[in-house]
Amino acid sequence: MASDLLSIAVSGARAARGALDVTAQNIANASSEGYVRRSLRISEVAASGGAGRVGDISLSGARIVEIRRNADSFAQAEVRRTGSDLARASTELAGLRNVESGIEQSGLYSSIVEFEASLQQLAGDPTDPSRRAQVLAEATTLANKFNITAASLDAVGAGLQFEAQAATADINLVAGELSRINLRLSRAGAGSSDRAALLDQRDQMLERLSTHAAISASFAADGGVAVSIGANPPRSLVSGGAAGTFTTTIIGDGTLQFDVDGQPTEVSGGALGGAQAALREASTIRSRLDALAAGIAGTVNGVQANGAALDGNAGQHIFSGSTAADLTVIMRDGAGIATAPATAGAGSRDPRNLVDLRAALNTFAPAAGLSSLLFDVSSKVAGRTLTQSALATIASSARVTLEQQSGVDLDAEAANLIRFQQAFQASGRAMQTASDIFDTLLGIGR
Amino acid sequence: MINLSTGAFYERGTRQIGVLRSRAETLQNQIGTGERLERSSDDPVAAARLRMLERSERLTEIDSRNSDMAQADLELADQTLRSVADIVIRVRELAVRASAATMKDDQRAAIGSEIDGLRSNLLLLANSRNVSGHALFGGQATGAAYVDAAPGATYIGTPSADALEIGDGQTVLPGVAGPELFEFDTSTGPTDLFNVFGNLADTLRAGDPAGGAFVQDSLSLLDSGLEKITTAQTVVGSRLNWIDLMAERRADMGERVANEQANVGGADIAVTIARLQETLTVLEASQSSFVRLSNLSLFSILR
Numbered sequence: 001m002a003s004d005l006l007s008i009a010v011s012g013a014r015a016a017r018g019a020l021d022v023t024a025q026n027i028a029n030a031s032s033e034g035y036v037r038r039s040l041r042i043s044e045v046a047a048s049g050g051a052g053r054v055g056d057i058s059l060s061g062a063r064i065v066e067i068r069r070n071a072d073s074f075a076q077a078e079v080r081r082t083g084s085d086l087a088r089a090s091t092e093l094a095g096l097r098n099v100e101s102g103i104e105q106s107g108l109y110s111s112i113v114e115f116e117a118s119l120q121q122l123a124g125d126p127t128d129p130s131r132r133a134q135v136l137a138e139a140t141t142l143a144n145k146f147n148i149t150a151a152s153l154d155a156v157g158a159g160l161q162f163e164a165q166a167a168t169a170d171i172n173l174v175a176g177e178l179s180r181i182n183l184r185l186s187r188a189g190a191g192s193s194d195r196a197a198l199l200d201q202r203d204q205m206l207e208r209l210s211t212h213a214a215i216s217a218s219f220a221a222d223g224g225v226a227v228s229i230g231a232n233p234p235r236s237l238v239s240g241g242a243a244g245t246f247t248t249t250i251i252g253d254g255t256l257q258f259d260v261d262g263q264p265t266e267v268s269g270g271a272l273g274g275a276q277a278a279l280r281e282a283s284t285i286r287s288r289l290d291a292l293a294a295g296i297a298g299t300v301n302g303v304q305a306n307g308a309a310l311d312g313n314a315g316q317h318i319f320s321g322s323t324a325a326d327l328t329v330i331m332r333d334g335a336g337i338a339t340a341p342a343t344a345g346a347g348s349r350d351p352r353n354l355v356d357l358r359a360a361l362n363t364f365a366p367a368a369g370l371s372s373l374l375f376d377v378s379s380k381v382a383g384r385t386l387t388q389s390a391l392a393t394i395a396s397s398a399r400v401t402l403e404q405q406s407g408v409d410l411d412a413e414a415a416n417l418i419r420f421q422q423a424f425q426a427s428g429r430a431m432q433t434a435s436d437i438f439d440t441l442l443g444i445g446r
Numbered sequence: 447m448i449n450l451s452t453g454a455f456y457e458r459g460t461r462q463i464g465v466l467r468s469r470a471e472t473l474q475n476q477i478g479t480g481e482r483l484e485r486s487s488d489d490p491v492a493a494a495r496l497r498m499l500e501r502s503e504r505l506t507e508i509d510s511r512n513s514d515m516a517q518a519d520l521e522l523a524d525q526t527l528r529s530v531a532d533i534v535i536r537v538r539e540l541a542v543r544a545s546a547a548t549m550k551d552d553q554r555a556a557i558g559s560e561i562d563g564l565r566s567n568l569l570l571l572a573n574s575r576n577v578s579g580h581a582l583f584g585g586q587a588t589g590a591a592y593v594d595a596a597p598g599a600t601y602i603g604t605p606s607a608d609a610l611e612i613g614d615g616q617t618v619l620p621g622v623a624g625p626e627l628f629e630f631d632t633s634t635g636p637t638d639l640f641n642v643f644g645n646l647a648d649t650l651r652a653g654d655p656a657g658g659a660f661v662q663d664s665l666s667l668l669d670s671g672l673e674k675i676t677t678a679q680t681v682v683g684s685r686l687n688w689i690d691l692m693a694e695r696r697a698d699m700g701e702r703v704a705n706e707q708a709n710v711g712g713a714d715i716a717v718t719i720a721r722l723q724e725t726l727t728v729l730e731a732s733q734s735s736f737v738r739l740s741n742l743s744l745f746s747i748l749r
Contacts, residue, residue: 030452037451097487104486113501117508124512124610125578127588349586351608367501375494378486385487396461400454407451414744 004060005437009430011061015042016424018064023416030408034204037408038196041066066191069199073219075402076203080210080217082395084269087211089388091271095160095278096384099285100377102152109374111145112296112367114138119358122339126351127310132334139300139318143327146293150324153286157254157279164256164275167212168248171272174209175227175243178202182224183241199223214269230258230265248272253283285377290323292369297327299364300357307338307353312346314338315353459736466729473722476713483711492710499703499710506696506703509613513696516610516620517689519576520682523622526574526582527679530627533564533571534675537643538668540564544650545661551653558650565643569599572624572640585623592624597644601625612692613699618685627678630670639671 019040029035045060118138122131181202188195202225209215209227216234218226227238229246237244237260249257256276258267267273297319304315315338321327331337339354476482486493543549544557573590576582584591584603592599601624609617628638646664 031456097485100485100487109497110500110504113504116501117504120505120508120611121511124508124515125580126608127580128578347588349580349588349608350604351586367497371494371497374486374497375490378493379490381485381487382490396457400458403451403454403457405451407453410452411744414748418748 005434006431008059008061009427009434011045011063012427012430013424015040015062015064016420016427018042019420020417020424022067023413023420026408027410027413027417030410030413034200034207035408036069036071036196036200036203036406038193039068039070040064041068041191067193067196068191069196070406071199071203072402072405075398075405076207077217078398079395079402080207080215081269082391082398083207084210084214084273086388086391086395087271088214088269088274088277089384089391091160091163091274092277092281093274093381093384093388095156095275096281096377096381098156098159099153099278099282100374100381102156103149103285103289103370103374103377106145106149106152108142108145108149109367109370111138111142112370115142116358116361116367119354119361122337123351123354123358125349126339126354127347127349129334132310132337134334135337136318136329136331136334139331140329142296143319143321143329146289146324146327149289150286153282153289154325157282160275160279160282161250161254161256164248164272167271167275168246171209171212171229171237171246172243174205174212175237175246178205178209178225178227178238179241179243181205182238185223188223195223210270212270213267213272229260230267232266235260235263235265254286255279255283281377281380285373286324288373290325292366292373293324293327294322295364295369296361296366297321299360303353303357303360304338306342306356308340308342308344308348309338310335310340310347312344312348314342455739459732459740462732463729463736466725466732470722470725470729473718473725476718477715477722480713480715481711482713496707496711499707503700503703506613506700509611510693510696512610513612513618513689513693515577516612516618517686519582519620520618520686520689522574522576523582524679524682524686526571527622527627527675527682530568530571531672531675531679533568534639534668534672537561537564537646538665538672541646541661541665541668545658545665547658554650554653558647558652561643561650562647565597565640565647566594568639568643569594572599572628576621582621583624583627585621592640597648598638598641601629612689613696614692616692618688618692622678622682627675628671630667630674632667632670637667639668642667642671 019042022038022040026037041064042062043065045063047058047060115135115138118131118135122128122135125131181198185195185198185202188198202223206215206217206225206227209229213229214231215227215229215237220226224240225238226236226240228234229237235244237246244261247259247262249259251257256267256272256279258265258272267276301317301319304318307315309315316331316336318329318331318337319327320330337354339357340348340350341352344350344352472484475484483489483493483496540557540561544554549557569592572583572592574582581587581589581591581603585605585607587603589602591603592601603624605625606623607619607621610620611617625638628640629636630638642664646661649660649664
């Protein structure tokens with residue numbers, strides 16, 4: 001086959017046009033999320049001469065072999081892994097911060113101190129009705145603050161559970177999308193721009209999935225992906241064109257249970273893993289708060305029963321309820337506070353039972369108990385904040401690495417634009433030359 | 447070839463500026479509130495310490511309220527004791543005058559009536575109330591301390607007052623129980639001032655049949671009574687001193703607590719402002735360099 005200058009020039013112009021299109025596409029998508037820089041692979045088209053025609057020049061120009069996606073699967077896996085870790089840490093931190101705010105901003109601590117202070121004030125004059133009334137008022141405030149704190153912890157739990165349900169819905173959506181992408185990838189031609197777009201979508205979906213939960217992905221030769229989710233044991237979520245159903249159930253203590261197609265698994269990373277960790281923490285804190293409320297009620301009621309009220313009768317319970325949520329003050333009249341020992345008559349100023357009550361409260365130390373609870377929560381928040389910011393840095397640098405490697409550099413694209421424009425013009429010039437040669441040949445006969 | 451991705455450049459730039467902005471805001475917040483800690487997790491150890499300080503501050507407030515009350519009670523007791531001492535001295539004067547041989551029986555009877563009047567006054571003083579309306583000398587009794595049982599009076603209070611906490615685990619007795627004031631021992635057994643007054647008044651009104659011997663005995667009893675009152679005054683005085691001492695101590699403690707609060711939780715304004723200025727300088731620099739770098743595109747040169 002002989003060479004044809006015109007068709008060589010046309011193929012060059014076509015290849016340069018293709019390259020210009022790809023460059024324009026890169027520029028247009030410079031800030032598109034999940035877009036991986038494309039480049040063209042252009043190769044020479046030439047035939048070896050046939051038998052006896054070894055000396056022939058047999059050139060046919062250039063052709064576009066492949067639209068290459070400049071994605072580094074290791075960098076992408078790193079982005080997924082670190083993104084998953086960051087999502088877990090961020091969700092857990094947000095949950096814990098809300099728990100901390102819930103306990104701290106309800107003012108529970110100062111109401112415990114005020115309750116102690118009112119008892120101390122009552123010791124100054126145990127029969128003073130206004131001091132007695134103040135003790136009951138502070139007790140009521142204390143019970144209300146416990147209720148408020150319990151309610152805000154419930155709200156934190158409900159928020160985390162809601163997020164977990166939303167993430168669950170998204171996981172199922174993404175899993176379905178991935179199975180469809182798998183099917184289309186098996187039909188897309190190798191090196192086509194359709195395939196590159198599908199792979200972009202696939203990677204974007206995997207990244208989205210990894211912010212919800214830790215996943216592991218394995219890739220088939222055609223670019224299809226098999227995803228398994230969770231640990232102990234991991235369950236297959238997407239395999240070929242089939243997607244499993246992921247479910248999240250809220251169990252008794254407010255924590256979550258995860259299943260894939262009814263098979264239980266544990267989710268470690270991602271927002272779901274973070275929500276699970278925060279919910280477990282909230283549940284522990286909730287039970288410690290309940291113990292504190294029950295302890296205060298039990299201590300006060302217990303000592304109350306040993307003493308005599310202002311009217312000389314045996315002391316009745318001040319508090320009812322045994323959890324932070326249902327702690328209430330049932331005593332209506334301050335005269336019912338048993339400051340005197342049981343043997344004292346009506347109207348006694350004998351403060352021995354009040355002394356016992358204060359000593360019992362001092363031993364139970366609700367203020368110190370709550371302070372240490374707050375300390376535990378806040379030091380966890382402080383620790384998690386450090387971890388989260390470290391993970392944010394790691395995730396960000398993983399993303400920057402990926403972007404540097406697979407993102408669009410506008411300067412490079414500008415240079416490409418000039419380069420391929422020149423290539424196009426040069427091919428045009430080659431066509432011009434072919435035309436001139438043809439004209440020359442036609443002119444020979446004149 | 448290293449590909450300097452445009453997306454990566456913008457991501458890095460916004461992240462750095464965002465970090466600087468949030469740091470500047472934190473510092474601004476510290477200056478605005480004067481507090482270093484916005485929430486416990488900013489410094490859990492300091493926050494826990496601040497909570498303990500806040501509690502001790504609050505409880506010290508109650509201590510000083512209780513201590514003020516004890517002080518008022520004791521000052522009232524001090525004044526009352528002075529009046530009681532005046533009455534005892536007056537009765538002694540009257541008794542001395544009545545013991546004079548030149549006295550006529552009706553004059554003695556008049557003195558006896560006066561002493562009886564003074565006995566009622568003493569009873570009133572013994573039943574005086576403290577600031578919260580309870581018997582000042584009745585121990586833990588809620589109503590009166592003594593009821594009249596002529597010639598004497600019967601103590602219906604409790605043997606002692608309640609100790610009141612005034613901080614640091616220290617206590618003070620804010621009152622004196624009646625028996626500690628008015629009762630004393632004689633060679634013939636315990637008696638009290640009411641009895642002494644009453645018997646003296648009755649004897650004088652009857653014309654002092656024993657011929658001065660009873661009055662003489664009464665004089666020594668009055669001396670013992672006065673001694674008891676003076677002792678009680680001293681005790682009350684020393685308790686007032688103790689309260690003063692504890693008040694000073696509480697003031698010192700309060701100062702220490704405030705100091706520690708400032709140290710643990712307060713923001714050092716000078717340092718914070720300097721740090722804010724530094725952060726703002728860096729922020730401005732990185733903002734302007736970011737703008738310059740982002741203008742540095744090949745496209746702006748291509749024409």
